[in-house]
Amino acid sequence: MKINMDEVNYISKLAKLKLDNEEAKKMVKEFNSILEHFENLDNENLEDIDVNSFEDIKSVLRKDKNKKFNNTTKLFQNAKDTKDTYIKVPKIID
Amino acid sequence: MKINEMSVIELRENILSGKIKSEDVVKHYLDRIKKLDDKIKSYITICEEEALDKAKKIDSKIEQGEKVGKLAGIPIAIKDNICIDGIITTCASKILKDFISPYDATVVKKLKKEDAIIIGKTNMDEFAMGSSTENSAFGPTKNPWNLEKVPGGSSGGSAASVASGLAPFSLGSDTGGSIRQPASFCGVVGLKPTYGLVSRFGLIAFASSLDQIGPFTTNVKDCALLLEVIAGNDSYDSTSVQEDIERNYLSELNDNISDLKIAVPKEFMDEGLNDEIKEKVIKCLDKLEELGCEVEEISLPIVESGLSGYYIISSAEASSNLARYDGVRYGYRPDKFESIEDLMVKSRTEGFGKEVKRRIMLGTYVLSSGYYDAYYKRALKLKKKIRDEFKKAFEKYDIVIGPTSPMLPFSIGEKTDNPLDMYLADIYTVTINIAGLPALSLPCGFSESELPIGIQLIGDHFAESKLLKTAFALEQSLDIQTKNPNCKEVI
Numbered sequence: 001m002k003i004n005m006d007e008v009n010y011i012s013k014l015a016k017l018k019l020d021n022e023e024a025k026k027m028v029k030e031f032n033s034i035l036e037h038f039e040n041l042d043n044e045n046l047e048d049i050d051v052n053s054f055e056d057i058k059s060v061l062r063k064d065k066n067k068k069f070n071n072t073t074k075l076f077q078n079a080k081d082t083k084d085t086y087i088k089v090p091k092i093i094d
Numbered sequence: 095m096k097i098n099e100m101s102v103i104e105l106r107e108n109i110l111s112g113k114i115k116s117e118d119v120v121k122h123y124l125d126r127i128k129k130l131d132d133k134i135k136s137y138i139t140i141c142e143e144e145a146l147d148k149a150k151k152i153d154s155k156i157e158q159g160e161k162v163g164k165l166a167g168i169p170i171a172i173k174d175n176i177c178i179d180g181i182i183t184t185c186a187s188k189i190l191k192d193f194i195s196p197y198d199a200t201v202v203k204k205l206k207k208e209d210a211i212i213i214g215k216t217n218m219d220e221f222a223m224g225s226s227t228e229n230s231a232f233g234p235t236k237n238p239w240n241l242e243k244v245p246g247g248s249s250g251g252s253a254a255s256v257a258s259g260l261a262p263f264s265l266g267s268d269t270g271g272s273i274r275q276p277a278s279f280c281g282v283v284g285l286k287p288t289y290g291l292v293s294r295f296g297l298i299a300f301a302s303s304l305d306q307i308g309p310f311t312t313n314v315k316d317c318a319l320l321l322e323v324i325a326g327n328d329s330y331d332s333t334s335v336q337e338d339i340e341r342n343y344l345s346e347l348n349d350n351i352s353d354l355k356i357a358v359p360k361e362f363m364d365e366g367l368n369d370e371i372k373e374k375v376i377k378c379l380d381k382l383e384e385l386g387c388e389v390e391e392i393s394l395p396i397v398e399s400g401l402s403g404y405y406i407i408s409s410a411e412a413s414s415n416l417a418r419y420d421g422v423r424y425g426y427r428p429d430k431f432e433s434i435e436d437l438m439v440k441s442r443t444e445g446f447g448k449e450v451k452r453r454i455m456l457g458t459y460v461l462s463s464g465y466y467d468a469y470y471k472r473a474l475k476l477k478k479k480i481r482d483e484f485k486k487a488f489e490k491y492d493i494v495i496g497p498t499s500p501m502l503p504f505s506i507g508e509k510t511d512n513p514l515d516m517y518l519a520d521i522y523t524v525t526i527n528i529a530g531l532p533a534l535s536l537p538c539g540f541s542e543s544e545l546p547i548g549i550q551l552i553g554d555h556f557a558e559s560k561l562l563k564t565a566f567a568l569e570q571s572l573d574i575q576t577k578n579p580n581c582k583e584v585i
Binding site: 003007008011012014015016017018019027030031033034037038040041043044046049051058060061062071074075077078079080081087089090091092 | 425
C-alpha cells in the first residue's frame with residue numbers, strides 16, 4: 001500500500017475537494033495501482049541529470065505597455081454576483 | 095461530388111471561382127449536423143446564425159471581386175477548450191457550462207483573418223483529460239465507424255466531426271496524444287505540432303508545458319494548409335516560437351523523400367501492441383522502403399517510464415492550472431454556501447467531474463511535501479532524458495515511426511472503471527509531448543472489424559515540413575483516400 005485513507009483525505013483538503021467515504025476509498029484503490037505503475041521510474045538511471053540547467057531555453061520578455069481597457073461589462077459578464085465594479089464573495093476576514 | 099466529400103482545398107477552389115457559394119457549403123454542413131449529430135454527438139455548440147451571416151458576407155466579397163483570405167468561406171469546427179469571443183466555451187465541464195469567452199484565442203483570430211467560418215464547438219473529455227471523450231459533462235461522442243465504440247480522446251468531437259463529414263476540418267489540442275489518438279481511432283489525419291509552433295493563447299490550460307493546438311483533416315494536404323494558417327510567433331504566448339519559421343508546408347509536400355532515413359523503435363512494436371495494428375505499420379514501412387527511404391530498427395527504452403513521467407508532470411501542472419476554478423470570478427457557483435472556504439470547496443466538488451478530480455488529486459499528491467522529490471522531480475529528470483534520447487535519434491534519422499495507439503477503438507464503457515487501463519491507451523503518444531516534438535497520425539488501413547488504424551510519424555523540433563511530405567508520400571502510395579469504406583454512408 002503506497003497511500004491510505006488519511007493521506008487521500010489530507011490531499012483532498014489541499015486540493016479543496018470534498019470526497020465522501022466511498023469516493024475516498026475508491027481513490028485509495030485507484031491511486032495504489034497508478035503509483036505502483038510509477039515504480040517503473042526506479043528502473044531509470046537519472047543520477048547525472050540536472051533539472052536546473054536551461055542552456056537551450058531563452059527567457060522571453062517584453063516591455064510593459066499601458067493600454068486603456070473600456071469594455072468592463074464584458075469583463076464582468078461571467079461573474080455570478082457583482083456590485084458596481086466589484087465581485088461579491090462571502091466575508092474573508094472575521 | 096457532394097459538398098461533404100470535398101477536401102478543404104477543393105472547397106477553396108470552388109468557392110473562390112464562384113462555382114459554389116460559401117452559404118451553400120455552410121448550409122450543407124448545418125443540415126448534416128442537424129440530421130446526423132444526434133447519433134455521433136460530436137458538437138457541444140453550433141454557431142448557426144454567426145456562420146450563415148459570415149458566409150453571406152464572404153460570398154458578396156467574392157462576387158465583387160474583393161480580396162479574401164486563404165480559407166475563405168470554409169466551415170471549421172473548434173474544440174471546446176479554445177476561446178471564441180462571445181461564444182460559450184465549456185471545456186466539456188459543468189464548472190464552465192455557461193462561461194462566455196470575452197476574447198478570441200490567437201488561432202481563432204488567425205482563422206478569422208483568413209475568412210474561415212466557425213461552425214461550432216466540439217465535444218471533448220472534460221478539460222482534455224481522457225482518451226475516449228467519455229469524460230464529457232455533456233455525454234460521450236461516438237465513433238462514426240462503429241457507434242458502440244469510442245472515438246478516442248480527448249479531442250474526440252473534433253475527430254468524429256471530420257470523419258463523419260460534419261465539418262471539412264477542425265482544430266483540437268494535444269497534451270499527451272489528444273489529437274493523434276482520436277485521429278487514429280476515427281481514420282483521419284491529426285497533427286500535434288512542435289511545442290511552441292502554434293500559440294496557446296486562448297487555449298484553456300491543462301498542462302501548459304505539454305499542451306499544443308493542431309489540425310484534424312481528411313488528408314495531408316489540408317493539414318499542411320491549416321498548419322500554415324495557425325503557426326507562428328505570438329507575443330501573447332512567451333513559449334511560442336521566437337524566430338521566423340519558414341512555413342511552406344503546402345508547396346514542399348511533393349518534395350522527394352527517397353533520401354530520408356527512418357527509425358522504428360523496437361519498444362514501439364513490442365508486446366502489448368495489437369497484431370493487426372503491427373501488421374499495418376510493417377506494411378507502411380515496406381511502402382516507405384519502396385519509395386527509397388532507408389528504414390532501420392532502433393532502441394528507445396523510454397516507453398513504459400515515459401507514461402509514468404507524463405502522468406506525473408501533466409497532473410501536477412493540471413492541479414496548479416485548475417486551482418483558478420474556485421467559483422469566485424467566473425464559472426459554476428453553488429446556490430448556497432456559508433463561507434468563502436465553503437464556496438470554493440462546493441464549487442469545485444460540484445463543478446468538476448470524476449477524472450478531473452482524480453488528476454487534481456494525483457497532481458496535488460506528487461507536488462506535496464515528502465513526495466515532490468520522489469515523483470515530480472524525478473519526472474522532470476526523466477523529461478530531460480527523453481528529450482535527449484529523441485535528439486540523439488534525430489542526429490541520425492529524419493523520421494521516427496511507430497503505431498499511434500496500441501489498441502483498436504474500444505467499446506464505450508469498457509475502460510471507465512479502470513483509470514490505469516485508460517492511461518495505457520496513450521503509451522506511444524505521451525513521450526512525444528514530453529520531448530516537445532511534432533507528430534502526425536495518418537490513417538493506414540482497417541482492422542478485420544472495419545475499425546480505422548493509424549500510424550504515427552514523429553519529426554525533429556520544427557521539422558513539420560519533412561513530417562508532412564513523408565506523410566503525403568505515404569498517403570499517396572497507400573491510396574487510403576480512395577479505398578476507404580465511406581463512413582459517411584454508414585451513418
